[in-house]
Amino acid sequence: MRAKRLILLASAFLMGVTRLAAQDVDALGTFTPYSIYGVGDLYNNTSAINLGMGGIGMGIRDTRFINYKNIASLTQRDTLSFMLDLGVVSRNMYLKDRNAHSAYNTANINNFAFSFPIKNKASLAFGIMPFSSVGYKFKSVETDDKLIDKYGYITYYKYGNGNINQLFFGGAVNIIKNVSVGASVVYYFGNLTNHSNIAFSGLSVRTIESGWKHKPHGVTGEFAAQASFPMPMENTVLTVGATYRMKSTLYGSQSRYAYAYDGTIEDTIMNEPVKEHIKIPGKVSAGVALSKLDKWTVGLDFERQDWSKTAFKNTPGVGYTSQAATSIKVGGEFTPNKYDIRYYYKKMTYRAGFHYDKTYVRLDGKSINQIGFTIGASFPVYRLNNAINLAVDFGQRGSKTGNLVRENYINFIVSLSLHDIWFIKPKFQ
Numbered sequence: 001m002r003a004k005r006l007i008l009l010a011s012a013f014l015m016g017v018t019r020l021a022a023q024d025v026d027a028l029g030t031f032t033p034y035s036i037y038g039v040g041d042l043y044n045n046t047s048a049i050n051l052g053m054g055g056i057g058m059g060i061r062d063t064r065f066i067n068y069k070n071i072a073s074l075t076q077r078d079t080l081s082f083m084l085d086l087g088v089v090s091r092n093m094y095l096k097d098r099n100a101h102s103a104y105n106t107a108n109i110n111n112f113a114f115s116f117p118i119k120n121k122a123s124l125a126f127g128i129m130p131f132s133s134v135g136y137k138f139k140s141v142e143t144d145d146k147l148i149d150k151y152g153y154i155t156y157y158k159y160g161n162g163n164i165n166q167l168f169f170g171g172a173v174n175i176i177k178n179v180s181v182g183a184s185v186v187y188y189f190g191n192l193t194n195h196s197n198i199a200f201s202g203l204s205v206r207t208i209e210s211g212w213k214h215k216p217h218g219v220t221g222e223f224a225a226q227a228s229f230p231m232p233m234e235n236t237v238l239t240v241g242a243t244y245r246m247k248s249t250l251y252g253s254q255s256r257y258a259y260a261y262d263g264t265i266e267d268t269i270m271n272e273p274v275k276e277h278i279k280i281p282g283k284v285s286a287g288v289a290l291s292k293l294d295k296w297t298v299g300l301d302f303e304r305q306d307w308s309k310t311a312f313k314n315t316p317g318v319g320y321t322s323q324a325a326t327s328i329k330v331g332g333e334f335t336p337n338k339y340d341i342r343y344y345y346k347k348m349t350y351r352a353g354f355h356y357d358k359t360y361v362r363l364d365g366k367s368i369n370q371i372g373f374t375i376g377a378s379f380p381v382y383r384l385n386n387a388i389n390l391a392v393d394f395g396q397r398g399s400k401t402g403n404l405v406r407e408n409y410i411n412f413i414v415s416l417s418l419h420d421i422w423f424i425k426p427k428f429q
Helices: 002-015 048-052 071-075 145-151
Strands: 081-096 101-119 122-141 154-176 179-200 207-230 236-245 248-262 265-273 278-280 283-292 296-306 320-322 324-334 349-363 366-381 383-397 406-421
Touching: 048 349, 048 366, 048 383, 048 406, 071 122, 071 154, 071 179, 071 207, 071 236, 101 154, 101 406, 122 179, 145 154, 154 207, 207 265, 207 278, 349 383
Parallel strands: none
Antiparallel strands: 081 101, 081 406, 101 122, 122 154, 154 179, 179 207, 207 236, 207 248, 236 283, 248 265, 248 278, 283 296, 296 324, 320 349, 324 349, 349 366, 366 383, 383 406
């Protein structure tokens, strides 16, 4: 029964949905049937530079950009510099099961942050980025002849949208030579909606709309560390890094509602608050990177976040359970000659990477996994540390086996990294 219901939902999802008067799901940060579960589709908390290298960042220390993955890296910078990073993401999905296929494109802000020093060995950063996104549309038609004879044709709609964003403020300091630590406060906030509509063709029965509305908010903390070790090769350093984000609870207003309407007449069947909170489990990340000054970097990251004990409201007829999410990321970058004055392409930085992700979604005993390959580049602008960055992530999530949906995707992130010198005292007025 569960498998049959999932086939119906997946096929209906790919065929599209007729827009209802009360339906508003055009402004989506994502579009995937798997975002109906839990808190939706999780973002990777990464910039275009990190993503170009498969999403690595635990061991990255670079003066050119703000490393979102490990805030302890903030100490690797010009002590007089102000840094700003702004990025946008385009997510493009092609979805297919055994019966149908569809394509969808979305766009959203990916990241905004700025960073500045407070002392020679300490720096601060402030920014905002998405944490998760919900976006889906399902449509199915009643096939029971007895119900059709009594009520007319019956159409079922499921749709949802919304985001949870994260605002962060943190800093880092060198505690001893080649060792830095950092910490940040993270504030979650957003708006999630999940709707279910039943439309009747018979004139004697009104359309029923029901669902959930949630405006979550909560606070957590993240701790980070990095340690660097000079290697025998000239200007080559091995850096080990790790972060831990504490578990948290998202509170806020949540309500369950149901309405019956016919044209402009609407009656409230139910509209009541629900005492249910979202639990976000702790997350541990660790990685290593080997780099040669102004030339190349290669690295490996591992992440784990155990959602298995986190309960979400169930989706009827679908065998959904939460599981531990894990991710492995590998990547690197290469700059032919950062200081070349003749050939622009030699000053560019080229990146490539790979990532394998086991998501927290498990359906009918099958894990929903993702595999992706990434490429990227930085185009220097004006000064050496100012650049336009581009990253492309293309891959696949899910499969057509077991009555699931396979997603082939290609995501683009474009960002602008700005670097300026502050606090300079002129020698002559």
